Amino acid sequence: MNSKIKISLLAVLFVALSCKEKTEEILSGQSSSQGHPSLILTKKGVKDIRANLGSIPIFDKTLAATQKEVDAEIENGFDVPVPKDYSGGYSHETHKKNYVLMQKAGALYQILDDDKYAKFVKDMLFEYAKQYPTWPIHPKPRSYARGKLFWQCLNDSNWLVYTSQAYDCIYDFLSEAERNTLETDLFRPFADYISKENPQFFNRVHNHATWGNSAVGMIALAMDNEELLDRALNGVRDEGFNPDEKDNDGGYIRKEGQKIGFYANVDEPFSPDGYFTEGPYYQRYASYPFLIFAQALQNIKPEHKVFEYKDGVLIKSVNALLNLSDADGEFFLLNDAQKGMSYFNSSLISTVDIGYHFGGNNPELLSIAKKQDEVTLDDAGLAVALGIKEGKDKPFVKKSIELSDGAHGDEGAVGIIRSHDMELVFKYTAHGLSHGHYDKLSFALFEDGNEVVQDYGMGRFVNIEQKGGGNYLKENKTWAKQTIAHNTITQNEKSQFKGEYDMASKHHSNKYVFNVADENVQVASAKEENAYPGTKLHRTMVAIKDEDYDNPYILDIMRVSSENSNQYDLPFYFLGHIMQSNFEYYKLSVPEVLGKSDGYQHLYKEASASVKGENIKLNWLRNNKFYTYSAVTLNNDEVIIGRIGANDPEFNLRNEQTLILRKKNVKNALYVSTIESHGTYSPVSELAVNAYSNIEHVSVVLDSKEYTAVQVLTKNKKQQLFIISNENNDEEAEHKLTINNKEYTWKGVYNLNWFKLF
Amino acid sequence: MNSKIKISLLAVLFVALSCKEKTEEILSGQSSSQGHPSLILTKKGVKDIRANLGSIPIFDKTLAATQKEVDAEIENGFDVPVPKDYSGGYSHETHKKNYVLMQKAGALYQILDDDKYAKFVKDMLFEYAKQYPTWPIHPKPRSYARGKLFWQCLNDSNWLVYTSQAYDCIYDFLSEAERNTLETDLFRPFADYISKENPQFFNRVHNHATWGNSAVGMIALAMDNEELLDRALNGVRDEGFNPDEKDNDGGYIRKEGQKIGFYANVDEPFSPDGYFTEGPYYQRYASYPFLIFAQALQNIKPEHKVFEYKDGVLIKSVNALLNLSDADGEFFLLNDAQKGMSYFNSSLISTVDIGYHFGGNNPELLSIAKKQDEVTLDDAGLAVALGIKEGKDKPFVKKSIELSDGAHGDEGAVGIIRSHDMELVFKYTAHGLSHGHYDKLSFALFEDGNEVVQDYGMGRFVNIEQKGGGNYLKENKTWAKQTIAHNTITQNEKSQFKGEYDMASKHHSNKYVFNVADENVQVASAKEENAYPGTKLHRTMVAIKDEDYDNPYILDIMRVSSENSNQYDLPFYFLGHIMQSNFEYYKLSVPEVLGKSDGYQHLYKEASASVKGENIKLNWLRNNKFYTYSAVTLNNDEVIIGRIGANDPEFNLRNEQTLILRKKNVKNALYVSTIESHGTYSPVSELAVNAYSNIEHVSVVLDSKEYTAVQVLTKNKKQQLFIISNENNDEEAEHKLTINNKEYTWKGVYNLNWFKLF
Known part of the structure; x- marks a missing residue:
């Protein structure tokens, strides 16, 4: 054509x-004419606000601050x-x-x-x-x-x-x-x-x-x-x-x-769950025009039923966005995103207030508004202020949740597992338009609002003129978007989809299972089959809570199968200071640059180790908490301890560490590891409590085309055997499997068996 | 003999x-016998405590917690x-x-x-x-x-x-x-x-x-x-x-x-001001036995008048120690010290309570006790609890203060300049016994409880067994104690006093002037003449507050004069992320190890620049605040941007950056620089406010044996001319000096002239 x-x-x-x-x-x-004002304030709203002034503290406070600011500016001219x-x-x-x-x-x-x-x-x-x-x-x-x-x-x-x-x-x-x-x-x-x-x-x-x-x-x-x-x-x-x-x-x-047009912009980037395909950082930005216009349209032309459009997706998006924040209200870092952005941003004041006023007065939103300590000076803000005044607020409880991606909700998802103070964010979405990163099946881990295993975020210091005028830095493309900058598989030192937007935009990962019904065994599993043609990736992440320990641990199973022999790198971007490893490594006298392109040119190799089929353990300290990563290795696996910062002539990058587990010249690879938050340190009392891992050993007891079974032995002598069916994700399917002469039967995609050894 | x-x-x-x-x-x-109890509790104290129980909240709370803990242990056996x-x-x-x-x-x-x-x-x-x-x-x-x-x-x-x-x-x-x-x-x-x-x-x-x-x-x-x-x-x-x-x-x-004996231990390490020569970290540790025994002695043998001993130095030491903490109560890092130790440590509960009870009921101590939210379960704790209950507490206001070192207060001092939220800690003390660092005339800068220009502290993770059993690491000696690890002069890549304890212990720096009478021009100045035989160091640090700007800036004048030609390195351990420099530097493709010994073996050189007599500026971001360092340079000065972490086989060191200003083959050298905290950033609003330095130019207008004069031109077109007499520190002396055909007269050691340019 x-x-x-x-x-x-x-x-x-x-x-x-x-x-x-x-x-x-x-x-x-x-008819569309209702007189003025009618966009964000209505005649009735103004009357009600005036009637309530002086008795709606959060509104009164915002009003006083606004008045002070505007009066000063009027004075100045x-x-x-x-x-x-x-x-x-x-x-x-x-x-x-x-x-x-x-x-x-x-x-x-x-x-x-x-x-x-x-x-x-x-x-x-x-x-x-x-x-x-x-x-x-x-x-x-x-x-x-x-x-x-x-x-x-x-x-x-x-x-x-x-x-x-x-x-x-x-x-x-x-x-x-x-x-x-x-x-x-x-x-x-x-x-x-x-x-x-x-x-x-x-x-x-x-x-x-x-x-x-x-x-x-x-x-x-x-x-x-x-x-x-x-x-x-x-x-x-x-x-x-x-x-x-x-x-x-x-x-x-x-x-x-x-x-094209406004409705198209609602239709396409929002999934039916209200997830915005660019990720929460940009959803926060777009949220204001979406909702402020929807509000005005609703006020003036209610016949459009804009808040019912696409099954009420604009209201759902408010809930989705709030769920994409950590314990401190900071948004998870999916795709281009600056760290520290949170629901305290002014556009979220509108978002929450409009969501409350037009979305059925969800009392949980009032608790967010209370934290924000500010409302919009309009009908929606009044509604929130009255709700708070009347004590209607309920805690906004963030639970484990899967938010589908794609206009029809069939282009993968973000799986968020929450257990105690831990929050695991697992990404198996579509690409995320021009702000997407090449990081299918990557994850990040937070504890109590602090990053433990990080997503780097974007290579940009927004509005800080000293750094490239506050715009995207070239390192956003050469580093932050590349696969190796993320906690997922890079094959042959090339980014997923060759780092090409056109290719990445055509595909998405697929949910395999997301089941959080049992709060002690919460599972998210997904597959990616297009990032590297001929190679299939299947990652399963499980939060397992043993009653003997304060925190759940994360079990991470990344299964790679390919038609060809490849090199696979799986980085682990822990944040904090290395306390100890159980393996001997060779520390280079000066760092080497790890590679030539696809982000590798920005990594220094600081140390390396050849490991021999034992579990490797890395114990580190972050924010006075002790963490341990334990990984199953095979003979000839290589461990690289790296640091970000090579080829960075203007010090644009943060010089943080990573541990890369490398497997060379293999078609198939199985990466199995656990992540624990197990202890604390106080620099005031100088006491270290539970400084060491609670996990004695992790091992793969079976890995076939159909099933993968991993056994975790904890220090309290409990054995936990996690089995997952690799090809049948029917929650109703019955499975029977013999491992080491013992027969296991279960219904559903996976099963966790607990044994007490003595 | x-x-x-x-x-x-x-x-x-x-x-x-x-x-x-x-x-x-x-x-x-x-007579010494007063019956029992009489050490920390007395018969009268017990009676009073029992009479007040249930109405002294902070005491009741501590009691309940203690009872719960002990009951559980009695239960356990x-x-x-x-x-x-x-x-x-x-x-x-x-x-x-x-x-x-x-x-x-x-x-x-x-x-x-x-x-x-x-x-x-x-x-x-x-x-x-x-x-x-x-x-x-x-x-x-x-x-x-x-x-x-x-x-x-x-x-x-x-x-x-x-x-x-x-x-x-x-x-x-x-x-x-x-x-x-x-x-x-x-x-x-x-x-x-x-x-x-x-x-x-x-x-x-x-x-x-x-x-x-x-x-x-x-x-x-x-x-x-x-x-x-x-x-x-x-x-x-x-x-x-x-x-x-x-x-x-x-x-x-x-x-x-x-x-020898207890009194000798009071006599010698405490200066008349109550400064403990090892530094606040160890004073905190020793404070408990000093004060708990003094309390018992006072209770049983008041005739010893232990709290009046050496002009009441034990009570003075409480005040000194609290003054050696930042806005968050964390102790400044002088000599061996772990970051994060603070007056919330349990030994400080006793210290504060005893200091209050036996030191004249200073109401400022009650505000510290309130923050601690705990008291000792004894007479002293009761006194504090009653004081708080009766609302007697007053804020503990930390002002600029000089704390002399040495048993007779004549072995140098620590000068602390406080201005707005900035705290400058300038060290010109004696060596500090076996915990001393080789860092005469070094400094650290804090803003609102956060380190901006850091002292590294010690090479040790106290009680973290993974790191060398929690004991001193070898890097404490090879790195943390060495001069180059600090913000002061290293000559010819050798530590002060050759890094030898015996030599360092024989000498101390000397106070030259400490004058904080004018809160807008606070000056601390000191000399060190033994660290490098034949070389004299004279450093003057001034906090200057201009009414047009929110924060004071620090003017730092380090004057080096030697009989021989040397290389001088003055590092600047800023903490944070480099935003911008005004000079071109060459970033190495891989870092080089900076030197062979005296701590240099632990520094990587990441970038270097030859500067040409212009001001160099380094602008950085830390905790969402913008800072700028501006330094006068001469032709052939070299700038090295370094990073800690070389020859660190077990990742014991923190990989933080430094900027070293190097002057080679010179007898005399004058280092002049300013440090500003001038702006803020919010990752929530994404607004950068005052991101750039307020200082347009710093220049040396005179440097003779007798006088040094430095001129700072700010962006509001004010010129500030600071003149110091280098050899006469008589506060009463009259000076007359002509600079650029203009005559300046003043009384005292230094003078600051302000000119508005237009």
Whole structure:
């Protein structure tokens, strides 16, 4: 098919889809005008807020802080500078400050009924309306979709999402003539610019487009403009679309035939469980436009039933996102993600409040809002404040949970096993769009909110200008995304899917079993068969809790089978200080660079050991806790103790350690290990308690095509035999198996037998 | 003088001193018998405690916890095993547990008047009395003074310090015959063993001897035995003393003619300010026997006026020790010290309570006790509990303070400058006995309880058996004690005093000026003229607070003058992640080992730069705060970015970074730099605030024999000119100096001029 025909077909498809939505909307026949404000605040909401002021502590506190901030800025006066800078620069930061201030001032006007806030918004909007038509495209050239106020349309969209709320709040304060001026000179051309004039930005399934769609949708609702609303929901006509086009991050603009507009952005990246395919770090970012626009749409056009769309996925996404955080509320690091981002981020204030107000008043969300100690200054925030005031909050209890990936929930999943203070995050998802890492079947382990076995996260210091302008560093691609940077298999020193986005995007891992019904034996198991053509990976991770010990241990079984002989590396990114190993290693006098590409060029080899079929143990200390990794080895296995930091000319990387278990020239490999948190140290009392592993021995007692059986002998002389069926994941299937002359029978995919030796 | 004569002279001296003390004691004519209990609890104290129980929350809480613990142990039964193990082993840990339990059970008996606690102590003591006479010297040979219960007399002394308290508590519960048995079979031979039979342990000025003296003193007071008390206070006859003898850590037993006994241990290591020459980590350890015995002596023999001894130095030492802690209560790292040790350590509970009860009821100590949330179960603990209950507590305000070193306060000092959240610890002390590091004129910088520019601390993981049995690691000597491991000058890659204890012990640095009267310009300055014969070091550290900036910056002027050409290295052990430097460096593809000895063998060179007379700047991030180091350089100066960890076969070292400024082939050198904490980062809001240095330029405008003048230009266009007189530290002297045709006059050692440029 030549590209001309492609484009035409696509255009037809687009128009068809677009018409369908429009027709439905017209048929619904409901009026959309409800007066102002109506986006995040409603007339009723304002009345209720005013009636409750002074008796809703969390709301009152947020209001007082906001008032203080805005009053100071009104005092200082504002500036609307000619656009010039990248982020960090004056014009960028000032326009950003302006939209936040306008949004806040708008809300203050409604709540406090003080004209000075409306006047502040009005004056600033008129200054924008005066200047905007004179501004050319932003002078900085980096973006595939340059904005006018900012270097990229993304930030222009941010501006409009916030400013629409302010406009809605002061709508009735303005004369009709004034509104006409603002809409004609500013909002309409602004919305057209980020949509019609930048379809390569607007017509995507991507967090950029979500911001763009929501921006146009918000101003459409504020202006009561059906045409813009349709554009927001269904995308803009885009006749010259070139499917080979990429954005400045190297991601494709969109696939052929892909749906566009707000609904498409809900449909595709969210799984039915509410997992956002890019991962929680970007879900947090996209969550604001998704929910703020959904809220406005619900308020003004409830007939859209946006919160029921796709079986209520937007509300489910709130729960999913909160479940993707550790004990301290920090998000797990899946794909590109900066450490430390948490549900205390301001977009999560909105997310939680909207989720509560529009999602059936889930009392568990109130306990999160209490921790956040802040609410939005609108109807949703009021609802939360009243709920807290009335003592309706219940603890948000995070349990083990599997969150499916893919629009239809059939593209793998993230399995989270929680047991006591341990949280295991096991990744068997799809690729995660342009922010995906090449790390199928990798995992990370947390204890009580601290990383124990880490995911590196991204190679970026967001908004820290000293480090590459705060943007992605080149090490994000050369290191952080590569397979060897993760706790999973690298074959022949090449990243999964050759580190190629196109290939990775076509595939996903598959869930094999996720069963957490027995809290003492929680199992997540998944397979990956495309990362290395001809090689199959099957990993099973189990949290086993023995009543004699305080913490569960993790049993990790990674099974590799290939048609060819390969080298397999399985790194273990423990964080902390090595206390002891039970194997002798050779420490190099100076480190060597471990390899040439695929992330290996960033690893130093510090020490190595040839191991001889015994269990290897590594005991380390982290945050005053003792941990031990115990792994089964075979003759000729090699252990490499490595450190991150080679070929890092600007000290962009963190110099953390890893232990790599390497198996060479084998077709099949079975990696079996345990991870324990078993003891504590106090530098104040100088007491070390349970400093050593509770596991005496781990061994593989059977490994066939059909079954794998692993035996763990603990120091309390209990033997635990874990057997898993490798090819039949039917939970109802009956199994019978003889191992060492003993017959085992069970129903289901796996079985754990406990024996007390004496 | 031959050694025989030496010994005889010494013996005469000893007897003379001993007689003098004894005579004074007899002359004082006061009775020493006050009944029992009288060591840490008194009859009146017990009565008052009983009367207040249930209404003194912090005491009640400690009591309940102690009762719960002891009840459980009484339930379990006790064991008195045959001595066998080093620390960590069963017999060691059991004897240790036993003495702690007896001490607690004794107090419980008195407070709760429940015979089961007395019986528990009695039964255990009789078991010890039965077995003790049968035990030979402990089988483990490592110590220069092997104990009987433990591998070293030190631990035997710990046992006796605690057990004496228990014996005192149940004294009246026992029949006279029972007491005779215990005293004859157990206590008397026990006391003799650690004193008469181990004078090399008992007759020292050392924390070992302090424990030994206090142990003998405590049991003397409990038994009302004057002979033992005299021995505790004044030492034991030691005719065969060999002054060349060393302990197993390589420290000399004692100097010839040195005083011995408890009072000698108060006299010598404590300065008049209460600074303990080994440093706060060991002061914390020795603090318990010093104060617990002083308390008992005060209770039973107030005529000794022990708390007034040496102008009240024991009470002063409490205040000194607390002042040697950071904002979180963690002790500064001077000499051998493990990070994380703090005033939450149990020995500090006693220290604070005794300091309060016997030191004039300083209400600031109550606020520390409140943080500790625990008191001792005795008269002192009651006093604290009542003080807290009555709301008498006041904040313990730590200000800038200089603590002199040396018995007479004339052997240098530690200067602590506090300004806002910054704490600068500047060391110009004596060597610190066998725990001293070779780091004259080094410093460390803390912000809000976090290390910013670190002292490495010691090479040891105390009581973590995996790491060399929890004892000092060989890297303590080869790395942690060496000069290059510290933020001070190393000349020609050799440690100060050649890293030799004998030489280092003979000298100390000298205070030049310490003036913190102006909180915006706080100055500490000191000289060291013996570390490298022929070379003089003079360092001045100033905290300068400009009203335009939130934090003060540190101005550091290190002046080196030598008779010979040398290489000087000044390392800067910043903690955190490098964000940016303003100079180009060459990053090695693999690190090189920096040197061969004196700690250099443990440093990797990761990058280097030749600098050309401009300011070099290093900007880094630590705990979400931005810092910048700015240093004046000359042509041909070399910058080395290094990392700890070479020649470390067992991963005993922490792999932290340093920046070394090297000057080669020069006689004199002037190092001038500034350190700023200027900004913050939030991974939640992803905002970087004030990420860059506020200092535009640092320059030396004058450096003569008499004066050094440094000019700092800040970004707010203020010029600060700091001038110091290098040879006249008379605070009253008048100075007149012309720099760049401008005349400056001032009174005192230094002067800071502020100019606003426009």
